[in-house]
Amino acid sequence: MTTSEGGTVLIVDDDRDVVRTYRRYLETSYDVREAYDGESALAQLDESVDVVLLDRRMPGVSGGEVLDRIRDRDLGVRVAMVTAVDPDFDILGMGFDDYITKPTSHDELRATIDDLLSLSQHAEDVREYHSLLAKRAALRDGKSAHELDRNEAFADLEARIESLRSTLEAEAADYTDDARFVATLRAIDDSGEGAADG
């Protein structure tokens, strides 16, 4: 994940006119990169890319194959498939986070990207929530309730936990959308290294 405000978007399409149009739509709000085939898409991809717009039908390495190779690299990147027809197949099982049907509009493109960026942020927030709860549990272990009551840092921690908790609860309404639910789990799944032994 980049810290740049708008995020970094990689546009992948073999049709250069399409790429040019998307770039025009997006470059005021995001850092934009482009690729015209699967191989160069994979070469352009690194941890600073937040969202990939991936054309499904390209000569050479297909969109589906590129997607598989992106997922293998655990980059924590969200991927929207761009397709000419409504997908009649299971985009969740394939590993896409969302899809856009061509032709798309300026507004739809940006709304999709912003959704995917907020999803990454949400997954990040869930992890942060866990780490704050763990920190609180550790502090409670070592200190008496009386000591904690008088501790300003502990009060700050409690306030952050409460604020994050209500943000997460509000956003959880989105989970009834299956694509969003699964994409959130995927964002959790590929959040860097750290699988336990076993």
Add this chain to the structure above:
Amino acid sequence: MAEGDARSEYPLGDALPIDVGAFDPGMNLLVSGPAMSGKRQVVFDLLAPAASTDPIVVMTTDDPAPRIHTEFEDRQSCVTPETFRIVDASGAPGDDDPTVHRVNSPADLTGMGVAFTEAVEGVGSPPRLRLGFVSISTLLQYVDAERAFSFLHVLSRRTSAAGYLGVYSLDPTTHEDRFVNVVTSIFDAVIELREEDGSREVRVRGLSGMAPEWTAFPY
């Protein structure tokens, strides 16, 4: 309200010796106890109390699907694909079964999520459903505490948002107290089991109007 009503409560029948008749829609319960304390039985009893017709989805990370099937047949549940599904991440091989959605490993959190959505769709995306998860302890053998917590948080909020009942099991004696404290915060109520002098007891924390006192709970 009538049985099957979308927003009505989830009766618990005689699954527990407590003074509570039903759980609110969207609640998530943790059944917590050491090995051999019968937590799995309590989870299953809460999913399939007598006379309930609620659809059931069971996610398992350890017991293979056939064993779970038997448990629900024993409870006179209707284990047809229209009302009953198992997400089996135990890794046990099995025959094709229309009620079973297989996931290679509990480490595949995305795969478990996809299988859950397929299972819910398979029972007709109903307005009421009881979800069981056995067990958090096994999940922790495959993913780190942060991922396990995040997964459980997202899954439990998914079922809450839909008005479903969620019931999860955990053996607190196999994890650090700190993890148990943190993961407990996900749940609305905790059903604790323990054994004292050879007899089993239960207490419930987090339900309003219920004093958290240990009560005899013979097997």
